[in-house]
Amino acid sequence: MTNYENLKTLALKAGFDDAGRLDVSKLEFLQDVRDMCAADKCHNFNRSWSCPPAAPSLEEMRDRVKKYSGGLLVQTVGHMEDSLDFEEMMAAAKRHSENFERLWDALAPDYPGIFPMGAGGCGKCQPCTYPDAPCRFPDKLAYSMEACGLFVSRVCTDNDMKYNHGKDTICYTACFLLE
Numbered sequence: 001m002t003n004y005e006n007l008k009t010l011a012l013k014a015g016f017d018d019a020g021r022l023d024v025s026k027l028e029f030l031q032d033v034r035d036m037c038a039a040d041k042c043h044n045f046n047r048s049w050s051c052p053p054a055a056p057s058l059e060e061m062r063d064r065v066k067k068y069s070g071g072l073l074v075q076t077v078g079h080m081e082d083s084l085d086f087e088e089m090m091a092a093a094k095r096h097s098e099n100f101e102r103l104w105d106a107l108a109p110d111y112p113g114i115f116p117m118g119a120g121g122c123g124k125c126q127p128c129t130y131p132d133a134p135c136r137f138p139d140k141l142a143y144s145m146e147a148c149g150l151f152v153s154r155v156c157t158d159n160d161m162k163y164n165h166g167k168d169t170i171c172y173t174a175c176f177l178l179e
Helices: 003-011 029-039 058-065 086-107 153-157
Strands: 016-024 071-077 115-118 169-178
Touching: 003 016, 003 071, 003 086, 003 169, 016 169, 071 153, 086 115, 086 169, 153 169
Parallel strands: none
Antiparallel strands: 016 071, 071 169, 115 169
16 A cells, blocks of 8 residues: 655655645546647647657557556745746756656656656757657656646646645646556
């Protein structure tokens, strides 16, 4: 049986600001969210193995998560001077990515079938090999929650986790599905 208090402690130790249990049965894989990816506001659409159209289809995602009994939802919160504080947005994104990798490495030995979903596209290789060559690090490829069709604020709300942390904050959210 998974001890979520221990997992939360591990997540906080990895640097996350908040963590909590993820009820996998509440995940909804939505075409509307995938369609937002095509607008390419993050500049990863059709440029990364971790993002559409290379990311698995919503049906493949639904099938893949059936084997998971639970998961861990994690967040990194950035505190900005104002809503246009691009430096803090990028610094928080970097912290989140580092926290994500650190926790993934810590969880992997106990959860060999772990399915991580990050915030935004993979940034390990610049540029990504997509579509000309296979992914250089397929064992460390994490799809973004949005690329999987998840409406992140709803995932947080459905799992009793705050999504909006107040004025002049930015929140990056990721999750790990665990067998």
